[in-house]
Amino acid sequence: MAVLIVEPHDGYATWLATTALSGLTDRVVRAADPDEAMAAVAAEGRDVLAAIFGPSIADRDALALAGALQQGTPDISVVVIRRQESGELIRQAHRVGIKDILSSTSDETAIRTAAARAIEIARTLRGRLGGGAPTDPAGGRALGKVVTVFSSKGGCGKTFLSTNLAVALSQGGAEVALVDLDLHFGDVAIMLHLFPSHTIYDAAQNPGLDVMTLKSFLTRHDSGIWTLVAPTEPTAADTINPGAIGTILKLLRTAYDYVVIDTPPAFSEPVLTAFDESDWLVMLATLDVPSVKNLRLALQTMELLHFPKSRLRVVVNRADSKVGLRLPDVEKLLSSPVDTTIPSSRSVPLSVNKGSPIMLEEPKGPVAESIRRVAAQLTDREATGRTKQKQRRSLFARS
Numbered sequence: 001m002a003v004l005i006v007e008p009h010d011g012y013a014t015w016l017a018t019t020a021l022s023g024l025t026d027r028v029v030r031a032a033d034p035d036e037a038m039a040a041v042a043a044e045g046r047d048v049l050a051a052i053f054g055p056s057i058a059d060r061d062a063l064a065l066a067g068a069l070q071q072g073t074p075d076i077s078v079v080v081i082r083r084q085e086s087g088e089l090i091r092q093a094h095r096v097g098i099k100d101i102l103s104s105t106s107d108e109t110a111i112r113t114a115a116a117r118a119i120e121i122a123r124t125l126r127g128r129l130g131g132g133a134p135t136d137p138a139g140g141r142a143l144g145k146v147v148t149v150f151s152s153k154g155g156c157g158k159t160f161l162s163t164n165l166a167v168a169l170s171q172g173g174a175e176v177a178l179v180d181l182d183l184h185f186g187d188v189a190i191m192l193h194l195f196p197s198h199t200i201y202d203a204a205q206n207p208g209l210d211v212m213t214l215k216s217f218l219t220r221h222d223s224g225i226w227t228l229v230a231p232t233e234p235t236a237a238d239t240i241n242p243g244a245i246g247t248i249l250k251l252l253r254t255a256y257d258y259v260v261i262d263t264p265p266a267f268s269e270p271v272l273t274a275f276d277e278s279d280w281l282v283m284l285a286t287l288d289v290p291s292v293k294n295l296r297l298a299l300q301t302m303e304l305l306h307f308p309k310s311r312l313r314v315v316v317n318r319a320d321s322k323v324g325l326r327l328p329d330v331e332k333l334l335s336s337p338v339d340t341t342i343p344s345s346r347s348v349p350l351s352v353n354k355g356s357p358i359m360l361e362e363p364k365g366p367v368a369e370s371i372r373r374v375a376a377q378l379t380d381r382e383a384t385g386r387t388k389q390k391q392r393r394s395l396f397a398r399s
Contacts, residue, residue, distance in 0.1 A: 007054025186230025193355025
């Protein structure tokens with residue numbers, strides 16, 4: 001096991017290796033700049049568990065390197081040490097999967113703690129990469145289905161699809177819970193014009209959580225769906241234990257027919273926990289090369305995670321955009337068919353700004369119809385097998 005240090009200043013890099021990281025790792029790999037770091041990762045392969053970027057690496061270079069590692073080797077945990085921090089830096093850092101940001105004035109204990117946490121996260125992810133597909137822990141009982149909407153690139157419309165997909169499933173007669181797992185910057189509450197009294201933070205901090213207590217933290221939307229929104233303060237996200245996320249999702253699927261999960265654009269620990277619980281994974285992209293490239297890498301990562309291809313659904317948003325990239329080009333780049341497309345519409349930003357799902361604003365429009373097609377792909381194949389189960393649930397499983 002190795003830890004990569006990226007820092008051109010010999011004195012500081014030596015202090016990190018011999019003092020701050022002493023005893024945490026079998027060996028330390030040194031790199032002076034991002035190019036050397038990428039070469040070291042390529043040479044070391046899976047021996048590298050974590051990477052620490054020193055304060056002499058510029059913010060732009062640190063973010064770019066972290067993004068490259070997140071896309072190419074998402075099981076390496078990254079910690080950055082900065083001379084100055086800002087809200088924008090923290091926001092960008094979380095979007096590229098950086099696990100922690102420390103001040104250059106941090107002492108040995110603080111750096112050791114952050115490094116140990118990063119190594120533990122990487123070990124957990126490596127264990128999942130070697131594991132199997134999610135299993136049903138209820139031994140055949142009628143559990144609800146968990147649907148996770150994911151894209152490793154921001155700006156694709158994940159929250160728009162998640163919120164409207166939840167409404168579409170609810171309109172089909174199901175009881176639906178919507179969970180915002182973008183713990184730092186979630187927008188579900190804004191997208192649905194909600195003013196919740198509680199968030200997922202409150203649920204995660206509750207010891208001995210049960211279904212009835214969990215329901216008290218959910219906020220009802222006028223469409224009939226129930227929401228568990230992200231914390232109002234981004235700093236609260238770091239105090240939420242991924243184990244608590246798993247407990248919450250397991251409890252929700254005992255109480256609702258569907259649990260729809262909105263996610264951040266990164267393979268974070270909460271997102272991996274959601275994958276573990278998911279019956280369906282909706283992978284989203286738009287008609288631009290960076291988005292399609294990220295989707296291809298995300299699909300490759302899901303293959304490594306042994307997530308069944310039969311439970312993946314590929315959706316292209318704004319698929320009628322005239323941008324020089326056609327749907328056949330996307331399918332060729334992905335080496336995979338696109339299951340559903342969602343067209344562009346001026347009604348989408350209007351509904352978002354109004355805080356009202358397009359499923360309610362324009363229920364007969366082309367965008368709503370396409371979202372109903374996504375919902376149908378998640379329900380048609382299981383409809384026959386769930387009819388009798390739902391009858392049993394109505395008698396015994398609901399509180």
